[in-house]
Amino acid sequence: MKKNRFIFLISLIAVIFPFLNPALSQKPEKVYSFIKVIKPLEWYFLQAESWKKVIDKDRKNADAWLNFYTANRMASKTDKEKWENKKGPGFMELDDIVKEMEKEVPDSFEYNDVKVWNDGYQDEQNERYLFKAYDLAPDRPEVYSSLVNYYEMKQDKAKEREICKKWFESNDQSPNLLNYNYNVLMSLEDNGIIITNGDNDTYPLWILQYVLGIRKNVMVVNIHLITVDSYRKKLFEENNIPADEFKALEKPEQASIIKHLITRSNRPVYFANTLASDYYKNFEKDLYIVGLAFKYSKESFDNIAVIRNNYERNFLLDYLKMGFQKDVSETVMSSMNMGYLPFLIKLYDHYKLSGETENATEVKNLAAMIAKNGDPKANIDEWFNSK
Numbered sequence: 001m002k003k004n005r006f007i008f009l010i011s012l013i014a015v016i017f018p019f020l021n022p023a024l025s026q027k028p029e030k031v032y033s034f035i036k037v038i039k040p041l042e043w044y045f046l047q048a049e050s051w052k053k054v055i056d057k058d059r060k061n062a063d064a065w066l067n068f069y070t071a072n073r074m075a076s077k078t079d080k081e082k083w084e085n086k087k088g089p090g091f092m093e094l095d096d097i098v099k100e101m102e103k104e105v106p107d108s109f110e111y112n113d114v115k116v117w118n119d120g121y122q123d124e125q126n127e128r129y130l131f132k133a134y135d136l137a138p139d140r141p142e143v144y145s146s147l148v149n150y151y152e153m154k155q156d157k158a159k160e161r162e163i164c165k166k167w168f169e170s171n172d173q174s175p176n177l178l179n180y181n182y183n184v185l186m187s188l189e190d191n192g193i194i195i196t197n198g199d200n201d202t203y204p205l206w207i208l209q210y211v212l213g214i215r216k217n218v219m220v221v222n223i224h225l226i227t228v229d230s231y232r233k234k235l236f237e238e239n240n241i242p243a244d245e246f247k248a249l250e251k252p253e254q255a256s257i258i259k260h261l262i263t264r265s266n267r268p269v270y271f272a273n274t275l276a277s278d279y280y281k282n283f284e285k286d287l288y289i290v291g292l293a294f295k296y297s298k299e300s301f302d303n304i305a306v307i308r309n310n311y312e313r314n315f316l317l318d319y320l321k322m323g324f325q326k327d328v329s330e331t332v333m334s335s336m337n338m339g340y341l342p343f344l345i346k347l348y349d350h351y352k353l354s355g356e357t358e359n360a361t362e363v364k365n366l367a368a369m370i371a372k373n374g375d376p377k378a379n380i381d382e383w384f385n386s387k
Helices: 005-015 041-057 062-078 080-085 094-104 109-119 124-136 141-154 157-169 175-186 203-212 229-238 254-264 281-286 303-314 330-353 357-374 380-385
Strands: 193-196 219-222 269-272 287-289 293-296
Touching (some): 041 062, 062 094, 124 141, 141 229, 175 203, 193 254, 287 330, 330 357, 357 380
8 A cells, every 4th residue: 555645644543632722720620541531731730739639638538549640640641751850749650659549548449440550450469459449349430441351361251241231331431432433343344353452442342242243253453462472372262363373482573463364364354543554564555445444455456445335335424423412532532533534535536536526525524524623723625635
């Protein structure tokens, strides 16, 4: 695939954030991971200071500790250098916050949840924190992603389905995020393999498969989880993919794993367009955009026909045009929806060349709306007219 404007647009997905400038306040507010809500760095700084004041008044306030930890974590992920250089109250190393929580609120859901978030749960010592958090508050969705991960790694399908169902029924997942990932699944052939990147392009796929039965025969491969040797062996065995060449490799490179899936699975392989291009740069010349994914194919095919069929018959797009409920993940979705632009621009060119003026105008208007929401400074005309 040529390095053209469409690949350039895809690269925006991984880096673009809505340049929002909301009024900043010292009032303590719920702090979410930026997987769910994107906020400016200064907002996280202010929230860290605000929640620290609450803690200073009541050190047994477990909710305050959770928000304080989350604010510091998100600030450190947003700009680690600025966070480390920040002076004044409200800023602590994450490990130190966890240690303080262990002293002050050791039996709380919040402590056990943060302990898992901070330290992981891949060893038996830390597993107990994961299950204690769930036992303390089985209806709190904050721990569901870790549980789904845990059971996916174990390939315990029954338990994974159970947690996915609870997660779906909790209404914690953004309906727009589920809709986006529905369109990802609809971009694929039956029995395909989709290589994904992180939380927002992996968990919703499993929820759609396990709970709603959508494209259950698609194999979802998270690019980070698949490097874990024990998990990869289980997953390959479950899907009848030979794994013999990995026996001598303790930590195989991701490129070799991707090549193995392409050559040994005998299934169509796709890359989610949310995946950083570094992961598929070795295969770029054989990739074709088909919607919200790239299909690997050594032989050329009419991907425009596939895009048109997906857009006109398979995708659910009303959520892009009109929303009837508040979505807490609006900032996240504005960024993710930019993933529609590469194939919409290709479809626009097709409609225009075919003399389908009405369809071309509709596609361009939809793309302009998505671009404006994702980047207020975007000039959609430049993108459509660039060569």
